[in-house]
Amino acid sequence: MAETPHIVVVDYHKGNLSSVVRGLARAGADAVASDAPEDILASDGIVLPGVGSFFDAITFMREAGQDRAIIDAVAGGAGTPFLGICLGLQLLFERGDEGVPAADAAHAVACDNARGEGLEPGTVFEVGGQRWVRGLGILPGSCTMLPARRLKVPHVGWDQVHLTPEGGACPLLEGFPEGANVYFTHSYALDTDVQPQDIAALTHYARNFASVVWHGSIFGCQFHPEKSSAHGHEILKNFVDVARRCKEEAA
Numbered sequence: 001m002a003e004t005p006h007i008v009v010v011d012y013h014k015g016n017l018s019s020v021v022r023g024l025a026r027a028g029a030d031a032v033a034s035d036a037p038e039d040i041l042a043s044d045g046i047v048l049p050g051v052g053s054f055f056d057a058i059t060f061m062r063e064a065g066q067d068r069a070i071i072d073a074v075a076g077g078a079g080t081p082f083l084g085i086c087l088g089l090q091l092l093f094e095r096g097d098e099g100v101p102a103a104d105a106a107h108a109v110a111c112d113n114a115r116g117e118g119l120e121p122g123t124v125f126e127v128g129g130q131r132w133v134r135g136l137g138i139l140p141g142s143c144t145m146l147p148a149r150r151l152k153v154p155h156v157g158w159d160q161v162h163l164t165p166e167g168g169a170c171p172l173l174e175g176f177p178e179g180a181n182v183y184f185t186h187s188y189a190l191d192t193d194v195q196p197q198d199i200a201a202l203t204h205y206a207r208n209f210a211s212v213v214w215h216g217s218i219f220g221c222q223f224h225p226e227k228s229s230a231h232g233h234e235i236l237k238n239f240v241d242v243a244r245r246c247k248e249e250a251a
Helices: 018-026 037-042 054-064 066-077 229-250
Strands: 006-010 030-034 045-048 082-085 093-096 124-127 130-134 139-145 155-160 181-186 188-190 199-205 207-215 218-221
Touching (some): 006 037, 018 030, 018 229, 037 066, 045 066, 045 229, 054 093, 054 130, 066 082, 155 199, 218 229
Parallel strands (some): 045 082, 082 218, 093 139
Antiparallel strands (some): 093 130, 124 130, 199 207, 207 218
């Protein structure tokens, strides 16, 4: 009989996570929301949902010890399967500028490199006059605001996801049709400094951005699968299947 994976939805106290928990349960997981680092480390799969701003979320996660629990659990892409949703995808990366306090509200530390390498998650730093906050730093790249020139920002509603060559082999996208429409709601997205080999799908709104990333057992999607009807359910089911296979292999 197939194992039922225990999946923890990380609660960083920024909104109702029940729709994500219910979606994972419908997809075949034993899913719970928790803010405890020990629960994150003991899970068969981790989901980091998307609520709030980059700065607020990573600050809470740092103070609660959730950042280190996630970093230790995923272990370079060979550890516990991880799925970041919307902001949860963005937090995987090295730096973001959403919600970073102004210069007179938070001290920015000196940094020898543009990406904040070596800094703890949640640390504010400045590069070329721009202030950033360090993310989890699990994957290389930045998160910035979509340009509001011709199109309205935030980007809200149904939009297309286009698979890259890497995406054709991505377990999260198994059975996912090229150009399928899913539900987005965001003002910030991954920038062009994300590694091409980590991009499984792209979406164009105001600019091209990675809407699905994949690195080993680490996955992320800029859209909300729990709000994306049948295609979103398939994404969640695929992630549950990944967690189940990893659980069975470890048994």
